[in-house]
Amino acid sequence: MLSKLYNELITRINSFILLIIAMLSAVLPACSVKEDNRNHTANEEKALSRIIYVQQLYNLTPAEDIIPEIKSTIDSMRRDGRNPYYFAALNVLIDRLFSEGHFSEADSLAVRMHEEAAEDTDSLSIAMAKRVRAQMFYKLSQPQRALNELEPAKEYITNPYRSSADFGTATNILEWLWIISHELGDTVRMNNAGTEYAHLVEKNSTINNWIDPTGHYPATAFAFKGAEAFSKGQTEEAKALLDSAGSYVIPSLPSRAYEHLYEVGCVVKASEGNRKGAIADVDTLLATHKDFPWFYLKDLLLKARILNMIGEHENSASAYSEYVAFHDSLSNNITDKRLHDLTVLYRTEIDREQKRAERFRLFALGSVALLLLILLILALLLAAKEKKRNRLLVERLKEFDLATENIHQPNYNDNEVTLSPIEKLDSHMLHDRPYTNPALSRKELAEFIGITQDALGQLIRNEKGVSVRTYINSFRLEEARHVLGSNSNEGIADLAVRLGFGTSRTLQRAFKDRYDMSPTQYREASKEIENTDT
Numbered sequence: 001m002l003s004k005l006y007n008e009l010i011t012r013i014n015s016f017i018l019l020i021i022a023m024l025s026a027v028l029p030a031c032s033v034k035e036d037n038r039n040h041t042a043n044e045e046k047a048l049s050r051i052i053y054v055q056q057l058y059n060l061t062p063a064e065d066i067i068p069e070i071k072s073t074i075d076s077m078r079r080d081g082r083n084p085y086y087f088a089a090l091n092v093l094i095d096r097l098f099s100e101g102h103f104s105e106a107d108s109l110a111v112r113m114h115e116e117a118a119e120d121t122d123s124l125s126i127a128m129a130k131r132v133r134a135q136m137f138y139k140l141s142q143p144q145r146a147l148n149e150l151e152p153a154k155e156y157i158t159n160p161y162r163s164s165a166d167f168g169t170a171t172n173i174l175e176w177l178w179i180i181s182h183e184l185g186d187t188v189r190m191n192n193a194g195t196e197y198a199h200l201v202e203k204n205s206t207i208n209n210w211i212d213p214t215g216h217y218p219a220t221a222f223a224f225k226g227a228e229a230f231s232k233g234q235t236e237e238a239k240a241l242l243d244s245a246g247s248y249v250i251p252s253l254p255s256r257a258y259e260h261l262y263e264v265g266c267v268v269k270a271s272e273g274n275r276k277g278a279i280a281d282v283d284t285l286l287a288t289h290k291d292f293p294w295f296y297l298k299d300l301l302l303k304a305r306i307l308n309m310i311g312e313h314e315n316s317a318s319a320y321s322e323y324v325a326f327h328d329s330l331s332n333n334i335t336d337k338r339l340h341d342l343t344v345l346y347r348t349e350i351d352r353e354q355k356r357a358e359r360f361r362l363f364a365l366g367s368v369a370l371l372l373l374i375l376l377i378l379a380l381l382l383a384a385k386e387k388k389r390n391r392l393l394v395e396r397l398k399e400f401d402l403a404t405e406n407i408h409q410p411n412y413n414d415n416e417v418t419l420s421p422i423e424k425l426d427s428h429m430l431h432d433r434p435y436t437n438p439a440l441s442r443k444e445l446a447e448f449i450g451i452t453q454d455a456l457g458q459l460i461r462n463e464k465g466v467s468v469r470t471y472i473n474s475f476r477l478e479e480a481r482h483v484l485g486s487n488s489n490e491g492i493a494d495l496a497v498r499l500g501f502g503t504s505r506t507l508q509r510a511f512k513d514r515y516d517m518s519p520t521q522y523r524e525a526s527k528e529i530e531n532t533d534t
Helices: 002-031 036-061 067-080 084-099 103-119 123-139 144-156 164-184 185-206 216-231 236-248 257-273 275-288 295-309 311-404 421-432 444-447 453-464 468-484 492-498 503-514 521-534
Strands: none
Touching: 002 236, 036 067, 036 084, 067 084, 084 164, 103 123, 103 185, 103 421, 123 144, 123 164, 123 311, 144 164, 144 503, 164 185, 164 216, 185 216, 216 236, 216 257, 236 257, 257 275, 275 295, 295 311, 311 521, 421 444, 421 468, 444 453, 444 468, 444 492, 453 468, 468 492, 468 503, 492 503, 503 521
16 A cells, blocks of 8 residues: 555656656747847756756655755855756745744745845846745735735836846746735736746747647646636636647646646536536545645635535535644644744854854953053054163253263352352252252242342242243252162162252152153163163
């Protein structure tokens, strides 16, 4: 028994492959008679063989994970150059991903397909991408969203007779428009799609002298015409059109090639009370779509309607119950797959975020380290530059000291009459060093030269251009500079107290303001100069 079922399965699969290959070999070359790019024939044949291989993988290995192999084939097709065959292969991969419940990856791939087609300004492939997304929305029970995605797609095909790919995509879009409109109950849009489909098939036969050896296209065209006639109450004309469609059926090919004939035929036959014919057609549809749950579900509902039309209400209720059960099962299955898919996607995204955060952390640490290194280098360069400047300044001050050390400094006890007030004051500051008293003020200095405090302030400002406090500190700072530039090891704090600054902080601030360096820097520069000279 199992062997018989296995053989039957293989026979059906091989028949379906023969149908695909026959349709491709009949439609693609015949419609390509007037193509201009004949220099790419070899590449097209290679791409065609690959898309057939991808389709065979999809059909012959339903229970195995063939997605990596399909992806590998598609990658090689992309490297050879994107073309309609490449996008057709992407379509197969998306369908496989969707069937296995990888909804997010399928949708992302469909979006990428659209983006790549847009990059290539390939209007045909853009139309294919839109059709692929519409199919996914339809299978997810979102017919209106599918229609919104699909309806603009046909506008991208400006000349459906230019090539086999243009013709195949255009008719496929119209076929899906018919299916989705029928699902939505939009008879006007459904009939318009069917009429346009039939027109394309008839005109392609005229323009390219094309004959479809599979009978799929003319049978579908007549079935769509029959559906339109029946919707307008023209039952006899509908029957005649369906008879014309039936004349194209090839029994050796899978029934799926003529699914629309059976779909329309069962309704027309049921309306006339042809129970046997109606049930036979709907059972054929169920057998054809047993591996396509979204179509099988619709067939169950159609069977319930047909049974109700011919008066078999009990069987109709049973069929409807089967429909409800299958609908719930399919919905639960899709929901479970979507939850699993979202869980996998969430975990993948978490891993990606963690890796991204780790890379960012490493980048941030590297950036901080680099910044610190740059700051360190800048600090060293600035320190070296400042050290060089300090040394140069100290050298200039020492040279000034050498140049002035032999100049006679007047003593106010000698030739007191000949000294001016400011000279007398300078001599007093140099020799008596009253500035070592931290409490020294203008009062003591004014009394020394016999003038008022205000007159002293005015005198110092006129002669020296500074205040009395600055004048006093200048002598303190000069002595501090000489001490720091000598071999003395006197501490800064002790020096500050001895010279009347009071605190080392006061000395350091005043020294920095006058010589643009700290006392310690001055001492270091002096020692460096001394060591260099030695």
